[in-house]
Amino acid sequence: MRLQAALFFAACVSPAAAIYTDEVNHIDFHHALLGAPSPDSTFFLKPSTSSNASLLYTVSDKSILGAVNPRDGTLVWRHDLSRSASGPTGGAGILRGLDGNNAVVGAAGDYISSWGAQDGKLVWENKIAEGSVADLELLELEDASATASGRDTLALVSNGAGVVRRLDGDTGKTKWEYKDDGGDTPFQVSSSPTEVFYISLQSAMLKGYKIKVTSLDSLTGRQTRQHTLSSDADVTGPESVLFVGANTASPLIVWADKSQKSLKVNVIGSKQVNTVSIDNTSGQEIQQITVHAPHKLNALSHFLVLYRTNAGSWAEVYHVDLKSATVTKAYQLPFVSGESVVATSSIDANVYFTRITDSEAIVVSSASHGILGRWNLESPSSERASGAVAEVVAKGSSIAVRSAILRQSGDWELIRNGQIEWNRPEALVDAVAAAFVDSDAQEDLAHELEIEGHDSLHGAYIHRVKRHVRDLQHLPDWLKELPKRILGSILGDEVTNLDSFGVAKPVIVATRKGRVYALDTGKQGAVIWSVQAVETSSWNVKAILIELGEATIYPSDGSSITLDVSTGAIKSRSAPKDINIQSIATVENQVLAIQADGTPASSFDDSTGFLVTTSADGRVLGWAKSDNKVPVWEFVPPSGQKVIQAVARPAHDPVASIGKVLGNRSVLYKYLNSNLALVTAVDPKGHTAGFYLLDGVSGKVLHESIQIGVDANQPIASTISENWFAYSFYADSNDESAAKGYQLVVSELYESDIPNDRGPLGSAGNYSSIHGDSLPLPHVVSQSFVIAEPISHMAVTQTRQGITTRQLLCTLPSSNSIVGIPRPVLDPRRPVGRDPTSAEAEEGLFRYAPFLDFDGRWYLSHSRDVADIKTVLSQPTLLESTSLIFAFGGDVFGTRATPSQAFDVLGKSFSKLQLVLTVVALAVGVSFLAPMARKKQVNMLWKA
């Protein structure tokens, strides 16, 4: 209870900077991302039989399974399957779902799980002892015993040999198992009401593969028959087989011959192979053949084959006669130049194909070639589409379609009847580096003022007059905007538009897949532009530096790319060098690449500059001017420990006050050394972690602290700012009397432990790290707190002058949120074991409690699920109260932090209406009372 009281007190003391509900989506934005959707595992599905509403399900290339609301593109739920799978999942997972079944089954690597389709809660999960999941299918049984709740799952496990398992739909337990000992390559599974087909590839005598179809009894899993299709002339590997149908709606195995003259189609279960010739009238070579068939069990077994050439594409629709196991061509969709994608959807037994080209979307029925609906696309995308899924709704005779188009970059958009409803920038996932752009206008003005400052008085005057005359050209626009601005400021949410105060800054983001984005923090993170800078799958960007309207990106291979920040146009590139860059440093406008062994790639010529680097073998090195071979100093942690992280004070870290005023008006002087570096070293075997505070110039250890029982596999985060540093780790001692859990340690540095005393420095104005008397050691005050969750990354809010209280920004990976802990709560001078004296209370100190509970109002991400954040950036704005926050890594999240509340902004709580009403009421009162007063005065004169 006392703890709660203390916490309550804490909440009272610290200025609460919580977000208001009406500020959500106004000052903050969040792109909840999945990653590039896998075209084979993306579908519309009605999660509940009672409702007609459907959701869009997908599993991405990052093995994140999610449900998206097709109406507005918001995420309903998601789960990262790769976290549960042991070992790398190797690309996209597999996801299967059925209409009317309230669960979807997903697999990634060795992990299969079934999730409630509506609420995203776990139904069952299974881990395969060895091997990984090659294919999944849901059994659609038409017999009476099949319950609506859980359909059984067929899983094909590949562990050298193929194993087919039937898993119970409600519990995930194995009902039967069939093991293929033939040494074939397991390929796919398919099902019919009575049988399960296991399709494998048997290597032929000379070369190529024969397709082997094994029929299994669906109730017992016993093999009933087996036959091979002679495909060895055409099939060279699993990628040569174009299509294997999942169920009776499309019981097909499709492959093409090598010359792409004919298509081979086998109806699963029969031994017969139908050969259909391809009518290539375009005269161009076919680049890609894709087969589109319905998934729904009761749908007609019609399918469409899309042939793509370099210039365009055409499609052919075929019908399957199940009794005779033959395939006949029904009709053809004509050749259209440009891109086109096809999606299949079905209503009851009817099958519809939606074809989306660059300019239009058309819907045809599988039965006849008549176009049922045609819509022109309003704003065609320039990006190539890689796939599409569609949902067709028939209303009487008219038809409506909504289709989700998957773009090559991974982005996807929903087009409803030709109109773009929403767009999900999925390619933003896996952002590796980001940087804020300082607006150009300010820089231009500063540049002009600099010219004036250096000119003669006369010249400066002329320059200034010219500048003002030049500025007049903006006057008409400004006047035109004026009424709108006044009206907007009265009716709008904010009293003043804060965009000109630096809260609307573009952010340049580079992703692992080689894309570069510019996001506008003033417009809810909207994408300003995006470019594919490099064709790669693992772009290891080390830094983005922004200067004079240009952003230069430095990846680890030593190359660089320069882009225009306003348009995204690539201005220049430099070729990669034969080095492996670990990080990028800037010393006086000079960009230095630091190699993996900690040595700078080139020397630097700044006598006042110095460099601290970490090397791959776990040491810290210090470098001085014009020597990139031999370090000035070297810090080697005690044996067993390895340096994992080193942090320095942020480049922009203004200190508003050099001392801390105590309750009795005496001052504790802060130990302010701009060359501090906090080094974290861990010993995974000995379970210790050392935190060393170094002076960057001399390499001298100013303070060290060794923590025992530390789990090095858990996240260890640290940060340093002003005269304090903080770090967090998981400690687990064998000693039963010690606490177990995550800890947050905060330390403050003072020049002396005595108020009004500067310790050894005395009245000295200067001190040196290397000359004369050695650098005085700081007086360190520390306190540690037990926290409920791990912290994976730490940062500190930055404001323009540093007057505003700072917040420690912590990324909480286990609850997917970002919390800003106010510094007054983390004051290591809080009294322990007693209540504060009146002097201490005046200072704002309150009783220490070992458990630090994160108050809900500290959560910058409030109720948002901000997943997989790797880095949090903070940027000062022109408003002292406000710091811009941008978090990236998985999701992208941005907000404005006001640690001491928005004291220099008229917020939404300022009622403009009330002000106007007051003025109006006063005016009415005056106009009403003025004649009365005048009359009274006149009367009085007469009476007197």
Added chain:
Amino acid sequence: MRLFLAAWLCHLAAASLTVSIPPSTLLPNPHSLPANTHATLTTKDRVLTASLTRSSTLVFSDVPSTGPSSYLLDIRSGEWVFAPYRVDVAADGTVLGVWETFRGNPWDNRGAEKYVVDVVGQTKTDVVIEAKVVGRKGFYEERAKFSPLSLVKNPMILLAIVALGITLGMPKLMENMDPEMRAEFEQHSRSSPITGATNSAMAGGGFDLAGWMAGTSPGPMADADAARGGATGRDTSGASRRRG
């Protein structure tokens, strides 16, 4: 194949720990918990995670058995705060006991016992414990709403209303007054020095402070007295006597 199946079944039969979330006064409907609700078992060099199931339970199906260990059980679910637990597991994976624990306290400071194994060495059993919701995080600040009542409570507004009431209500009051009483009131109000000063200011176009200080012009009091004298027509001598 049968051997494999047997191993599989055996694997499934390993002791499991199930945490169920019962309805409580704080959380009447546990099914409303978000899908990302999960529980973790943490000890040195090992973290196990379980996702929320449809039946509002969190199941650790196979607690690994690599030696006796003591786990910290956390449940995390958006705004909901759950009590942490201590879970002791024997070397063979049997759950020995589950107790409440207190963060920031010694690990041996155990709270209420949730489960303890009957006899050590007994066959493995599935352990089911109930989670306890201890609170709900409030993420948002309430914005003070504009209400006319708060306006009325403002002392400045109250003063203004009273002043307005007097200004408007006084003449009405005077009219309704008994004529005799009104006359008395008027006389009284005229005798008030402020009224007198106002009257003289209206009549003479300003009080001549400099003149009064020099003694060349009458002070405001004199004016008031004169008015009183004039109005009643008696007691003049008394007044002059007092002045003298």
